[in-house]
Amino acid sequence: MTGYIVSLFIAYGIGHMVVRIAASGVPRVLRICLSFGTGIGLTSCLYFWWLLSGACKYGFTAYFAAELLAIPVLYALGPRPAVKCAGGTAKGRAVFRFERKRAAVMVLTVILFVAALISSLAVFVIFSSVIPNGEWDAYSIWNLHARFMFRDPAAWKDMFNSALEWSHPDYPLLIPGSLARSWQYIGSEKLFAGQALSFLFVYGMITAAISAVWRLKGKMQGLLCGFALLSATYLFQYGLMQYADMPLAFYFTASVSAYLLYNDSRDNPRLLLLAGLMASLAAWTKNEGIAFFVIFALLLLILEKKRSDLKYFVAGALPVIITLTCFKITCSFSNDIFMGAFLDPGNLSRLTDPMRYLVLLFTLFNYSYFGGYIGKFGLLIYLAVVGISMTAALKKGLLFAALIYAAMAVVYFMIFVMTPANLEWLVTCSMNRIYAQLLPILLMLLFLAARPADEILSGGRN
Amino acid sequence: MRSLAVVVFAAVGCYSVINLLIGAEGSKACFSDISAIENEYRALKSELPGRGTVGYEAGGAGSKEYFVAEYALCPLVLDRDGPHEYNVRVDEGRASVVKNEGAAR
Numbered sequence: 110m111t112g113y114i115v116s117l118f119i120a121y122g123i124g125h126m127v128v129r130i131a132a133s134g135v136p137r138v139l140r141i142c143l144s145f146g147t148g149i150g151l152t153s154c155l156y157f158w159w160l161l162s163g164a165c166k167y168g169f170t171a172y173f174a175a176e177l178l179a180i181p182v183l184y185a186l187g188p189r190p191a192v193k194c195a196g197g198t199a200k201g202r203a204v205f206r207f208e209r210k211r212a213a214v215m216v217l218t219v220i221l222f223v224a225a226l227i228s229s230l231a232v233f234v235i236f237s238s239v240i241p242n243g244e245w246d247a248y249s250i251w252n253l254h255a256r257f258m259f260r261d262p263a264a265w266k267d268m269f270n271s272a273l274e275w276s277h278p279d280y281p282l283l284i285p286g287s288l289a290r291s292w293q294y295i296g297s298e299k300l301f302a303g304q305a306l307s308f309l310f311v312y313g314m315i316t317a318a319i320s321a322v323w324r325l326k327g328k329m330q331g332l333l334c335g336f337a338l339l340s341a342t343y344l345f346q347y348g349l350m351q352y353a354d355m356p357l358a359f360y361f362t363a364s365v366s367a368y369l370l371y372n373d374s375r376d377n378p379r380l381l382l383l384a385g386l387m388a389s390l391a392a393w394t395k396n397e398g399i400a401f402f403v404i405f406a407l408l409l410l411i412l413e414k415k416r417s418d419l420k421y422f423v424a425g426a427l428p429v430i431i432t433l434t435c436f437k438i439t440c441s442f443s444n445d446i447f448m449g450a451f452l453d454p455g456n457l458s459r460l461t462d463p464m465r466y467l468v469l470l471f472t473l474f475n476y477s478y479f480g481g482y483i484g485k486f487g488l489l490i491y492l493a494v495v496g497i498s499m500t501a502a503l504k505k506g507l508l509f510a511a512l513i514y515a516a517m518a519v520v521y522f523m524i525f526v527m528t529p530a531n532l533e534w535l536v537t538c539s540m541n542r543i544y545a546q547l548l549p550i551l552l553m554l555l556f557l558a559a560r561p562a563d564e565i566l567s568g569g570r571n
Numbered sequence: 572m573r574s575l576a577v578v579v580f581a582a583v584g585c586y587s588v589i590n591l592l593i594g595a596e597g598s599k600a601c602f603s604d605i606s607a608i609e610n611e612y613r614a615l616k617s618e619l620p621g622r623g624t625v626g627y628e629a630g631g632a633g634s635k636e637y638f639v640a641e642y643a644l645c646p647l648v649l650d651r652d653g654p655h656e657y658n659v660r661v662d663e664g665r666a667s668v669v670k671n672e673g674a675a676r
Contacts, residue, residue: 214578221585228585228592235595240602242642248605249638253645261646264622272624272650273641275634333577336584342591350602481587483580494576565573 113302116294119176120287124148126183127386131379131421134370139320142313143383146363149309150390152176153286154432156258156293161439165262169293211566215329222332225339233308236349241300243307243351250276251353252303254285259292269441279441281433283394284353303351311348314359315339318549321366322556325373325503327563334556337488341552342480343545353395354542360391361401362549365510368405369557371418372506378418381409385425393429397521397546402426404516412509456527465526469536473522476540479548488555498560507557514550605639611666612643612659618668619657624648626658626671636661 124147132140159165159172242248253276257268269278284306291302315338323331338344348355364387371380388405391398409422459465477485499507521543528535591598619625627637627649640659641649649659658669 214574217578218581221581225585225588228588232588232592232595235592236599236602239599240604242605242609244602245635245638248642253638253642256642256645261622264646267622267646267648270624270648270650272648272652275638276641329577333580333584336581340584340587342587482583482590483587487580487583491576491580495573560573562577565577 110295112295113291113299113305116291119180120148120152121145122148122180123151123176123183126180126187127151128383130187131377131382131425134374134377134380135367135383136320136324139317139324139366139370142317142320142359143363143367143387145309145313146317146359146390147386149287149306150283150360150386150393150429152290153283154393154429155179156286156290157282157432157436160258160262160265161435165265172293211563214566218329218332222335225336229339229345230312233311233345233349236345237304237308240350241304243303243349245350246353247303247351250280251284251351252288254278254280254282255288255292255303256298258282258285258289259298266440279437280353280396281393281398282436283390284356304349307348307351307355310356310359311344314344314355314362314549317359317362317366318553321362321369322553325369325506326557326559327561329562329566330556330559333562334552337483337552337556338549340481340483341545341548343541344479344548346480347542347545352542354546357391357394357398358546358549360387360394360398361546362553363387364391364401364405365513365550365553368409368509369503369506369553372509373502375502378415378421381418381421382425385422385427386429387425389426389429389433393433397517397543399433400520401513401517402430404513404520408509408512408516412505412512455529459527459529465532468532469522469525472536472540476536476544479541479544488552492555492559495560495562495565497558498564499558503557507554510550510554510557514547514554517547605635605642608636608639609643612640615659615666615668616644619644619647619659622646624650624655626653626655627651628654628658628660628669640666 124144128144319331319335322334367384388402392402
């Protein structure tokens with residue numbers, strides 16, 4: 110257990126040192142989430158380089174020393190801490206000045222939120238203990254790759270053996286690398302490392318979404334977004350199954366949050382560095398993340414008028430994208446679903462088959478339930494009752510996020526249309542997971558567009 | 572009306588999660604643990620080489636069995652196509668190691 114805690118602390122330390130370069134204007138809670146995500150992502154890259162370069166033959170101690178050394182080096186590269194003025198200003202602090210009614214509702218909401226949070230934590234722990242190895246994808250892909258990277262570092266490339274093509278060896282290595290790294294710290298394979306990693310990503314994703322909405326649309330609005338996320342049971346289901354969809358959802362949420370904060374402040378282009386880093390880590394998590402990264406970069410290029418700021422996005426993304434490119438070139442490039450969808454000679458006939466579109470559109474609706482009692486209708490009713498209210502600056506940020514969501518939906522849809530794989534099988538296996546990956550962005554969009562609960566409860570005076 | 576919507580939304584969200592917790596015990600059956608199957612394959616480790624490729628003969632076992640076998644015996648690569656010097660064979664649900672001295676692969 111001590112080894113695991115040390116591994117987390119070091120990952121967090123590295124992440125924190127990177128995030129502080131761009132942290133101005135980022136709420137403290139979101140900063141903590143981003144630091145964890147960054148640390149876990151970057152150390153998994155480092156672990157990959159350790160294996161690929163053959164440095165693993167010198168033992169783990171050298172790797173450990175390199176990670177430890179990275180913290181002061183990154184600290185030296187980062188900005189000098191500003192000298193704090195005594196007293197400071199009240200701006201940015203949580204100052205609760207509510208009328209009686211508003212205060213009462215706020216207290217009630219917080220109590221309900223704490224109850225929901227504790228219940229969800231308990232649910233996660235209970236179910237995680239039932240499946241310590243995770244479910245199907247966990248032991249046939251992610252944890253299996255982690256075992257190859259941990260059990261025999263000198264022969265880790267055996268996982269790309271053609272006999273194991275079913276295990277998707279082309280999938281990026283954030284989860285396997287991170288797991289194998291923590292096992293190295295522990296000194297043995299402990300199942301709780303996988304469970305804890307999933308736990309961190311699920312609750313990190315929820316906290317990041319709450320924190321971004323809290324910052325941009327008020328405290329109560331952030332909590333309401335939290336209720337929607339906590340009640341979406343599919344998010345927990347895929348988390349405790351140790352699938353990579355929740356880490357992916359975390360990086361989707363984190364990159365969109367960083368962009369929204371950049372769009373809101375306009376005076377801290379370094380937030381784009383975080384957005385670039387998070388989007389690139391999404392690409393390092395799962396192949397769908399590569400589509401997300403490309404869409405994110407293209408939309409920035411098209412929509413962002415302040416071109417000089419884009420260099421921050423590139424700088425943030427570059428280290429991870431180089432790692433990913435190197436992995437794809439040297440280890441495994443071919444992807445069955447992607448290659449099938451775009452290079453299969455029969456894809457023209459599938460593309461022009463109206464039945465496939467009809468079946469998919471019907472399935473899209475059929476699979477859009479994401480668990481819990483709120484559901485899509487609950488969200489729509491809530492939105493209809495409270496109405497929409499956005500500032501011009503927020504509108505631009507929301508347009509960007511909505512376009513990302515729409516573009517990702519189109520990419521997924523076209524892969525479903527063009528895939529030579531059995532459509533029914535692919536839909537059954539992946540449609541719910543795709544919804545789960547994108548759900549946090551959708552919920553953030555809805556709550557950022559909705560009239561803020563803080564304003565409603567104060568009778569419009571906010 | 573809008574204030575009520577906020578409170579109702581929070582309450583439904585909270586109830587949704589608490590209800591999941593209440594029904595957790597009954598829902599456990601939805602998941603199946605692979606530890607027992609994994610342990611069975613792990614027991615074969617001492618009879619197999621430390622790394623490389625060995626054969627896997629399913630004999631009616633499903634793909635889940637094979638995936639768990641690979642998960643348990645990793646970093647060995649279990650090849651379902653053709654015999655190897657060492658082969659993991661599953662007969663009537665029992666896994667064993669069969670050594671094939673004359674295997675070409």
